[in-house]
Amino acid sequence: MAAASLNPSPALAAGPLTDSHGRVIHDLRVSVTDRCNYKCVYCRTGEHGAQYPELTAAEYLRLIRVFVSLGITKVRLTGGEPLLRRGLVELVQELAALRTLAGELLDLALTTNGHLLDTLAAPLKAAGLDRVTVSMDAVDAPTFERITRVPGSFDRVLGGIRAARAAGLTPLKINCVLLRGFNDDQIEGFARFARAENVVVRFIEFMPLEEGRLWNPEIVVSLREIVERISRVLPLVELPAREASETARRFGFSDGIGEIGVIAPVTQAFCGACSRLRLTSDGKIRTCLFSQVEHDLYGRLRAGASDPELAAYIVRTVQGKEARHHIGEPGFLKPSRSMVHIGG
Ligand code: SAM
Numbered sequence: 001m002a003a004a005s006l007n008p009s010p011a012l013a014a015g016p017l018t019d020s021h022g023r024v025i026h027d028l029r030v031s032v033t034d035r036c037n038y039k040c041v042y043c044r045t046g047e048h049g050a051q052y053p054e055l056t057a058a059e060y061l062r063l064i065r066v067f068v069s070l071g072i073t074k075v076r077l078t079g080g081e082p083l084l085r086r087g088l089v090e091l092v093q094e095l096a097a098l099r100t101l102a103g104e105l106l107d108l109a110l111t112t113n114g115h116l117l118d119t120l121a122a123p124l125k126a127a128g129l130d131r132v133t134v135s136m137d138a139v140d141a142p143t144f145e146r147i148t149r150v151p152g153s154f155d156r157v158l159g160g161i162r163a164a165r166a167a168g169l170t171p172l173k174i175n176c177v178l179l180r181g182f183n184d185d186q187i188e189g190f191a192r193f194a195r196a197e198n199v200v201v202r203f204i205e206f207m208p209l210e211e212g213r214l215w216n217p218e219i220v221v222s223l224r225e226i227v228e229r230i231s232r233v234l235p236l237v238e239l240p241a242r243e244a245s246e247t248a249r250r251f252g253f254s255d256g257i258g259e260i261g262v263i264a265p266v267t268q269a270f271c272g273a274c275s276r277l278r279l280t281s282d283g284k285i286r287t288c289l290f291s292q293v294e295h296d297l298y299g300r301l302r303a304g305a306s307d308p309e310l311a312a313y314i315v316r317t318v319q320g321k322e323a324r325h326h327i328g329e330p331g332f333l334k335p336s337r338s339m340v341h342i343g344g
Helices: 057-069 088-100 117-127 141-148 153-167 184-197 223-233 297-302 307-319
Strands: 027-031 074-078 107-112 131-135 173-178 200-205 236-239 248-253 259-263 276-279 284-286
Touching: 027 057, 057 074, 057 088, 057 276, 057 297, 057 307, 074 088, 088 107, 088 117, 117 131, 117 153, 131 153, 141 153, 173 184, 184 200, 184 223, 184 259, 200 223, 223 236, 223 248, 223 259, 284 297, 297 307
Parallel strands: 027 074, 027 276, 074 107, 107 131, 131 173, 173 200, 200 259
Antiparallel strands: 236 248, 248 259, 276 284
C-alpha cells in the first residue's frame, strides 16, 4: 500500500478524483447484490443465481464514505436487483447522512426493475433517496413478460413506476434496452408512453455483457435508427447536454411535451467523458464495464487497511482507468463478469 505521500485522509476531502486521461471521476455505481428476480433474456441465462458474496451494510457504508471523501458526488445503488437486498432502506438512510461530508452535493439514486417498488418507493424517499431509474423493456405486457420471463411482471413494474412518481422520486427515468427481433417494435410505443406517463424514456444500445451469447452487431438498434423511427411519428429536436459526462443524448418532442434519451455506448461511445467507477457486491472496483481486471478494495478492508490507506488505493486504482472500451473491434474480449454480476 503505497502513497503515504498522497495525503488521502478522507476527512480532508481530497477530491476531485482524476484519472490519467484527465477525466474527473464523480459517479460511483454500487452493486448491493447480484441476485435478481427477473431473467431478462438479454441479460441472464436463468441458470445461475447469485455468484458473488455481498458486503455488509457497514462495509458498504465505510467504503462509500471513503469514495465520497475523495470527491464522489453521485452514488447509484444497483445490482442484480437492489430491492432484493435486505436492509436497503436503512442503508439509504445512512448514505443520506454522508451528505454532510459531501457538502449536501451527494446525489443518491437507484436503478431497479421496479418489481418491488410499489411498497418500497415511499420508504426509500423518506430515507433520503433522490431519484430512481426503472428498467422496462416493453410497453405491452406479453412482450415485456417474454423478456423478463416472469408472469405478472408488467403490472408490477407499472405499479412501481407510479408509486415512485407519487413518492416524489423524480425525475423518473425509464431505461429500455432494445434488441432487434425482441422488442424493437416497441420504439414508437415508448415515445407515446414517455408523454402519457410524464417520464423520460432512455433507450440503451445493447452491449456484449450478457451471461449467454446473444450479442452481435446486427442485434444492436442504433441511436440513429431510434431517432429516425420516432421522428417519423413524433418529430424530435435534440436538446443540449446538461453536463459533459451525461451518458444519454437528449431529445425533446417538437411540441414541447416530453423527452426521450438515447444511451449509445456501441455506435457513439462516450468514454472520453466517462466519470464512472463501479463497486461490485463483493467489494471490487471496476474502472470500466469492460475491464479485464478488478481491484480488490474489500480485500484491503478485510486486511485491516485504514481509511487513508483505502483512499490511497482508490486514488491509485483510478489512475489506471481505461481510456475506452473496444466493443466491436477485432480481439474484443467480454469481461469476466456479466452485467448482472457487475452492477448496471
Ligand atoms: N435489476 C436492476 C434493473 O433491472 O434496472 C439493476 C441492474 S440491471 C443490470 C441495470 C440496467 O442494465 C438495466 O436497465 C438493464 O436493462 C441494463 N442492461 C443489462 N444488460 C445489458 C446489456 N447487455 N446492454 C445494455 N444494458 C444492459
